[in-house]
Amino acid sequence: MKPSLFDYCSPTSVGEVVAALVADPGAMILAGGQSLVPAMNLRLASPTRLIDLKNVADLADIQVDNGVIKIGAMVRHRDLELNDEVYAANPLIRKMMRFVAHVPIRNCGTVVGSLCHADAAAEMPLLLVLTGGTVTAVGPDGSRDIAAKDFFQFHMTTSRAPDEMIVRANIPVLADGAGYAFHEFARRQGDYAIAAAGATVSLDGDNRVTRARVGACGVASTPVLLEAVEQAITGAQLSQSTIADAAEKAKDAVTAPDDMHASTGYRKHLLAGLVRRVLGEAGQRAAGGAIK
Ligand SMILES: Cc1cc2nc3c(=O)[nH]c(=O)nc-3n(C[C@H](O)[C@H](O)[C@H](O)COP(=O)(O)OP(=O)(O)OC[C@H]3O[C@@H](n4cnc5c(N)ncnc54)[C@H](O)[C@@H]3O)c2cc1C
Numbered sequence: 001m002k003p004s005l006f007d008y009c010s011p012t013s014v015g016e017v018v019a020a021l022v023a024d025p026g027a028m029i030l031a032g033g034q035s036l037v038p039a040m041n042l043r044l045a046s047p048t049r050l051i052d053l054k055n056v057a058d059l060a061d062i063q064v065d066n067g068v069i070k071i072g073a074m075v076r077h078r079d080l081e082l083n084d085e086v087y088a089a090n091p092l093i094r095k096m097m098r099f100v101a102h103v104p105i106r107n108c109g110t111v112v113g114s115l116c117h118a119d120a121a122a123e124m125p126l127l128l129v130l131t132g133g134t135v136t137a138v139g140p141d142g143s144r145d146i147a148a149k150d151f152f153q154f155h156m157t158t159s160r161a162p163d164e165m166i167v168r169a170n171i172p173v174l175a176d177g178a179g180y181a182f183h184e185f186a187r188r189q190g191d192y193a194i195a196a197a198g199a200t201v202s203l204d205g206d207n208r209v210t211r212a213r214v215g216a217c218g219v220a221s222t223p224v225l226l227e228a229v230e231q232a233i234t235g236a237q238l239s240q241s242t243i244a245d246a247a248e249k250a251k252d253a254v255t256a257p258d259d260m261h262a263s264t265g266y267r268k269h270l271l272a273g274l275v276r277r278v279l280g281e282a283g284q285r286a287a288g289g290a291i292k
Helices: 014-023 036-041 077-082 084-089 091-097 103-108 111-117 123-131 227-233 240-253 264-287
Strands: 007-009 027-030 049-052 062-065 068-072 134-139 142-147 152-154 165-172 179-185 195-203 209-217
Touching (some): 062 084, 068 111, 077 103, 091 123, 091 179, 111 165, 123 195, 209 264, 227 240
Parallel strands (some): 007 049
Antiparallel strands (some): 134 165
C-alpha cells in the first residue's frame, strides 16, 4: 500500500517545529521514519503534514553531564550503542540496544523516536522506565521534563501533548558498583520482545541488596517496573532461593491478553524465568562473583 497524501516541511529550529505542530493538528514529526513510514504505508497513520527533523540544529548531540546521559532527538540508536562514553556511564544501554531491530534499522531509527512511538514491547521505553529517566518536551508554553512513569500511558500512547516535541531523553548513569542485566525472549533476533526483563542491583559487603530496579516489557500495555520483585529482594541477602522466590512475584505484572505469539499464562512463565536470569546476572556483576 501507499501512504495517503501529505504535505511536508523541513524546519531548522525547535521553535519552527512547535509552530508547525500548532498550525496543523494533523501534522506528525518525522525522525528516522522506521516506525512512522511503515505505519503510513499501512494507513495506520495518515498525517496531513510531515515535520522532518533532519535539518533542525543541535538535535544529534549526546552529552554525559552531571550524572545524566542526555540524548538529543536525532541521535540514532547506533550512535548511542557505539558511544564509549555512554558505555562507561551506563553499560546497560549497549546491552539493551543490541536487541532493538537490526543494524540497518538502528542506523536510521532514533532513540527518542522509539520512546515517542511507545511500543509496549520495545526496549528503549523499558530502558527509560528501568533507569527512572525523563524526556524533555518543548511546546508553545515552554519546556517540561516528564518522568518515564508518567510518559508511557498505553501501547503507542504517551502523555506528550499534540503540540509538543520531545527534544531529548535523559537517562541517569549507573550507580557506582551496581550490577546490571537484560534478557529478552523474541521469535527471532531483532523482533519485538514477547517478554523481556532488565535489572540493576546494588549490594553491600554482605551481599544484601541495598537498591534494586527491576522492569519488564512485552507483558502489559506499557513497560512496567516490577515493584513486588524489587521489594522482595531489597534488604535480603541475594541467594539463588531469594531470587527464585522473588521472580515468581513478577507473574502478577503480566496483563497482556493471549495473542498469536503467546498466551497470558505462557508470558507469566517466561517473565519469571527472565527475571530469575537478570537478577542472577545483575547480582553476580555487583558481587564480582557467582551468587550462591
Ligand atoms: C523491521 C523493524 C523491526 C523493528 N524492531 C524493533 C525492536 O525489536 N525493538 C524496538 O524497540 N524497535 C524496533 N523497531 C522500531 C525502530 O526502533 C524505530 O526506529 C523506532 O521505533 C522509531 O524511531 P524513528 O526515529 O524511526 O521514529 P519515526 O518512525 O520517525 O517516528 C515514530 C513516532 O514517534 C514520533 N516522533 C519521533 N520523534 C519525535 C520527537 N522528537 N518528538 C515527538 N514525536 C516524535 C513520530 O511522529 C512517530 O509517531 C523496528 C522497526 C522495523 C522497521
